[in-house]
Amino acid sequence: MFARIAFSAVLLLAPMLARADVTFSGFLQQNTAFNTRDANPDGRHYKWLEERAQLKLDASNGPWHLLAKGDLAWDHLGRQDQSELRELYVDYTASNWDTRIGRQVITWGLGDLVFVNDVFPKDHEALFSGRPLDYLKRGVDAVKLSAYPEFANFEFVLSPTFRESSIPDARRFHLYDPMPAVTTRGTIKPEQGDVGLRIYRDVGGWDAALYLYRGFQRTPSMRPDSMTAPTRISYFYPQLSVYGASASGRAGDGVLNLEAAWYDSRQDRSGSDFTVPNSQTRLLAGYQIQPMEDVSLGFQYYVEHMHDYDAYRAALPAGFPIDKRWSHTVTARWTQFFLHQTLRLSVYASYNDSNGDHFVNPELRYSFTDKIWGAVGANYYAGKPWGQFGQLARDDNVYLQLRYEF
Amino acid sequence: MRSRLWWLVLAALLPLPAMALTGEEVMKKSQAAFLYPGKDFKARVTMKLIGKDGGERVRELVMLRKNFGEAGGDQKYFMVFFKPADVKDMSFMTYKYPAKDDDRWMFIPAVNMVKRIAAQDNRSSFVGSDFTYEDVSGRDIEDDSHVIEREEKIGGHDCYVVKSTPKKGDADFGHKITWVDKANFLPLKEDQFDRKGAAYKLFTADEVVVIKGHPTVIRRTMKNQQTGHRTEAAYASTDYEVGIEDSLFSERFLRQPPRKWLE
Numbered sequence: 001m002f003a004r005i006a007f008s009a010v011l012l013l014a015p016m017l018a019r020a021d022v023t024f025s026g027f028l029q030q031n032t033a034f035n036t037r038d039a040n041p042d043g044r045h046y047k048w049l050e051e052r053a054q055l056k057l058d059a060s061n062g063p064w065h066l067l068a069k070g071d072l073a074w075d076h077l078g079r080q081d082q083s084e085l086r087e088l089y090v091d092y093t094a095s096n097w098d099t100r101i102g103r104q105v106i107t108w109g110l111g112d113l114v115f116v117n118d119v120f121p122k123d124h125e126a127l128f129s130g131r132p133l134d135y136l137k138r139g140v141d142a143v144k145l146s147a148y149p150e151f152a153n154f155e156f157v158l159s160p161t162f163r164e165s166s167i168p169d170a171r172r173f174h175l176y177d178p179m180p181a182v183t184t185r186g187t188i189k190p191e192q193g194d195v196g197l198r199i200y201r202d203v204g205g206w207d208a209a210l211y212l213y214r215g216f217q218r219t220p221s222m223r224p225d226s227m228t229a230p231t232r233i234s235y236f237y238p239q240l241s242v243y244g245a246s247a248s249g250r251a252g253d254g255v256l257n258l259e260a261a262w263y264d265s266r267q268d269r270s271g272s273d274f275t276v277p278n279s280q281t282r283l284l285a286g287y288q289i290q291p292m293e294d295v296s297l298g299f300q301y302y303v304e305h306m307h308d309y310d311a312y313r314a315a316l317p318a319g320f321p322i323d324k325r326w327s328h329t330v331t332a333r334w335t336q337f338f339l340h341q342t343l344r345l346s347v348y349a350s351y352n353d354s355n356g357d358h359f360v361n362p363e364l365r366y367s368f369t370d371k372i373w374g375a376v377g378a379n380y381y382a383g384k385p386w387g388q389f390g391q392l393a394r395d396d397n398v399y400l401q402l403r404y405e406f
Numbered sequence: 407m408r409s410r411l412w413w414l415v416l417a418a419l420l421p422l423p424a425m426a427l428t429g430e431e432v433m434k435k436s437q438a439a440f441l442y443p444g445k446d447f448k449a450r451v452t453m454k455l456i457g458k459d460g461g462e463r464v465r466e467l468v469m470l471r472k473n474f475g476e477a478g479g480d481q482k483y484f485m486v487f488f489k490p491a492d493v494k495d496m497s498f499m500t501y502k503y504p505a506k507d508d509d510r511w512m513f514i515p516a517v518n519m520v521k522r523i524a525a526q527d528n529r530s531s532f533v534g535s536d537f538t539y540e541d542v543s544g545r546d547i548e549d550d551s552h553v554i555e556r557e558e559k560i561g562g563h564d565c566y567v568v569k570s571t572p573k574k575g576d577a578d579f580g581h582k583i584t585w586v587d588k589a590n591f592l593p594l595k596e597d598q599f600d601r602k603g604a605a606y607k608l609f610t611a612d613e614v615v616v617i618k619g620h621p622t623v624i625r626r627t628m629k630n631q632q633t634g635h636r637t638e639a640a641y642a643s644t645d646y647e648v649g650i651e652d653s654l655f656s657e658r659f660l661r662q663p664p665r666k667w668l669e
Contacts (some may be wrong), residue, residue: 025491060665093662100504107519132470134516200657205509207522207657250507254524288523293530293578296523340455340635341534342463370463370490405491 020061026054026406033130033399036378042396047129047397048078054366064347065091069089077172087139097147101363103139106157108198108211110257111125112247112333114302116282117211117244117261119196121218123166128173128392130377130399140165152201159193165218168392178320179222179230190216206249206295211261213242223275227317238276254289258344271308274315279307294337302329321386325355342367350389357383357390365401375401409653429552432566432586438477439591441544444646445621446472448667451534456633464489465533468668471543472650478504481657483543486663487533495661500525505546508539513660520657524606529578535608535637536628549573555583564588579606590614602639605631612638618646642669 033047040047042085052073052283059066067089073082089102109117126135142159153242168175201208216237244261261282268276281304306312309325314323331350337343343366350359351389363377378398383390427435452466466489474480483500487493494515501509510525527539531669550570557562565585580601585594596609613625622644627634654664 025494027491052488065662065665091558091662093664098658098662105643108519112520132516137517146658148653148656152569155660212605248510250522253507255522257522290524290527290530293527311503337534340463366489367492373492 006074017302020059020064020066020073022059025056025058027403028053028401029132029197029401029406031131031381031399031401032260032396035054035395035398038174038394039230040172041174044172046077047172047395048131048399050074050082052082063093065093065333067091069233089122096149098143100143100144101144103141104144105137106142106144107137108196108209109244110259110286111302112286112298112300112331113350114284114300114329114331116302117209117213117242117246118217118283119163119194119211119213119240119242121163124219125166125168128379128381128395129398130379130401131284132375132401132403140162152199155198155200157198159195161193162190162216162237164189164220167219168395172395173392174380174394176231176321176386178386179224179233182224182230182295184232184233187220188237190237190239205328206247209246211242211244211246212218213240213244215250216240220240221275221277238268240264241266242377244282251287251359252289254287257284257286257288259286267291270309271306272315274317274320281305281307294341296333296335298331298333298335300329300331302331303327304329321384327354328356329353350388352387355384355387355390357387358384359389371402371406372402374403375399377401417430427554427566428665429554429570430547431570432554432568432591433547433550433552433570433584434478435591436593437547437582438546439621440593440623442473442481444473445620446470446650447646448648448650449624449641449644449646452637453533453537456636456638462668463666465535467533467566468663470654472652472655478547480504481521484654484663486668492516493533494530497663499616499655499660500543501655502543505548511660518661520660522644532658535639536630536635537637537639540543541609541628549577552556557588558585560585563594565594565596575601591624592621600632607631613626617644 022282029052031052032049035045035047050073052071054071056067067087069087070085071083075082080366085103088102089100089103091100091325092098094130106120107118108120109115111118114359120140121138123138140159140163141161142157145156146267147154153271194213196213199210217240218233221238223234223236225232242261243264244259246259248255248257250382251326263280263282265277265279267278271278283303286298286300288296291297304327306325329350329352331348333346333348335344336347346363348361351357358381360380363375365373365375380396381389381392383393385391448468449468451467451469455463455465459483467485470484472482474482481502483502485498487496496515497513499511508525510523511520513520513525528545530536532539532542542664550572552568552570555567555569558565565587568586568629569581570584571581579598580603582598584596587594591612592611594608594611598607599607608629610627611623612627614623615623624641624644627638628638
């Protein structure tokens with residue numbers, strides 16, 4: 001469906017393109033991630049093994065701009081569907097408003113791998129299997145309308161169709177499953193789309209923003225057809241609204257980021273349905289400094305608070321892992337450049353005190369030439385078997401990325 | 407009353423040398439000529455990072471600058487990168503204030519995100535080159551004490567030779583000697599010494615042309631004499647009074663730089 005719309009769009013735009021400024025670019029990439037601890041559930045030893053080519057077309061004509069970015073991928077681990085249209089959109093820019101229509105990546109909020117107001121789809125599998133940063137986010141099929149009157153900036157996003165986050169593949173990752181015996185499973189996707197609004201401006205030298213979102217959780221919840229004798233599990237995306245705010249500014253020698261959001265779990269406001277996430281408050285404080293030349297150091301402190309904890313505990317069946325009312329996470333990132341910024345060392349670490357979740361990601365990236373770079377890194381996970389990272393404790397991996405850009 | 411009048415008369419009668427510029431005044435005029443000419447400025451900058459072994463890396467960007475107030479006052483910088491490929495479309499914005507840390511933002515295309523970044527160290531390398539942020543957008547005059555050491559000619563130009571010593575010990579250099587052209591106040595050469603007094607970085611203005619009445623250094627080199635690494639920067643399509651709007655320096659245009667400024 002989307003491909004057909006895209007194709008018609010390109011046909012319609014062809015006359016415009018004929019007179020436009022057109023550039024082609026792209027890359028060839030090899031990406032390998034192999035296990036360091038255990039085999040996958042499917043018996044393989046690789047999390048990722050593929051060659052990929054990306055082609056990007058950029059065309060501009062007056063106030064119009066078209067971007068098309070598509071990947072062709074050769075996966076060696078038995079997936080057929082890795083080729084994809086990453087982005088395809090048209091921009092129109094007027095003096096105090098603009099619009100972007102089509103598949104596009106949108107990122108809100110200030111977190112570093114911690115998401116408070118970034119309600120847009122991500123690719124968690126990409127992060128966990130050592131793919132380059134540009135694969136962390138998935139595009140949404142949306143109309144984005146931005147207006148810039150004097151008093152504030154507005155960004156309104158309307159997606160007619162819902163797009164979910166990619167979660168790790170159960171054949172490649174050891175995911176926590178409370179009901180492994182039930183093998184009949186299906187997924188129900190929302191038939192509606194979602195809508196968001198971001199309002200932002202400078203307030204006394206700080207970058208301030210408000211965020212409103214009405215849509216769905218991007219990662220699925222699971223619901224068995226019966227608690228006593230389950231035969232079928234349905235995955236679904238619970239209704240969600242998010243109301244948030246953020247501020248970013250200079251404090252002392254560094255940059256302070258503050259973010260807060262109220263997650264209104266509309267499908268279960270009482271908190272008594274254990275299959276639907278409880279309503280939450282999320283708070284994030286981040287601080288980044290430059291302790292010496294070519295070094296950047298960032299810390300984050302992140303809190304999640306469940307609103308209807310008693311109802312959640314009362315409804316939770318015996319045998320299910322119990323989340324804590326408060327969850328505290330701290331993260332740190334050290335980034336350092338060497339050799340005229342052609343070599344970059346980056347180490348990210350995250351620790352959660354409620355379930356002992358750890359995630360450590362060291363990476364070394366080197367630009368061999370201006371067109372070829374390579375990276376080697378590792379993903380190390382630990383924690384309780386049901387935690388976000390703890391469940392992946394057997395999925396530790398080392399990865400390699402090599403890219404030729406043209 | 408009478409004595410004050412006498413002083414005035416005496417001052418008027420003093421010979422000219424007393425009216426000569428101080429080191430600080432020379433450096434202020436030099437800063438105005440080098441980093442503040444015009445209301446605004448644009449250039450396409452190509453930096454060649456050249457290793458001791460001759461290996462070369464190229465960084466290419468468009469730089470836009472607008473002044474807010476007098477020379478030595480606030481400025482805003484906007485940069486968009488073209489090369490190398492892995493930083494293409496990355497953009498960068500600085501609000502520069504005299505005697506206060508800059509505000510800096512960066513747009514990261516890979517995740518489509520604008521991020522404010524910490525910027526207390528202006529002596530750090532600009533995009534991996536031998537130029538520091540200060541070399542590109544200026545160092546606060548008040549951070550150093552400036553003394554005119556002598557006057558001499560280089561390349562046929564009469565110059566003030568000014569020694570600048572950081573007032574605080576946190577700079578990466580111990581002192582620097584700047585040759586400032588007496589005619590147009592451009593720095594033609596700057597010799598930096600490390601804190602032990604050894605030769606460190608050497609700046610040379612390799613080509614100066616006059617654009618819209620402003621003498622402009624369009625080719626410059628910074629060489630690290632300790633490592634042998636050097637960076638050659640060439641400014642093409644350089645222009646002044648191009649009408650950069652205040653609104654350019656915003657998140658909106660960091661994400662989508664107007665094409666008219668990228669050509």
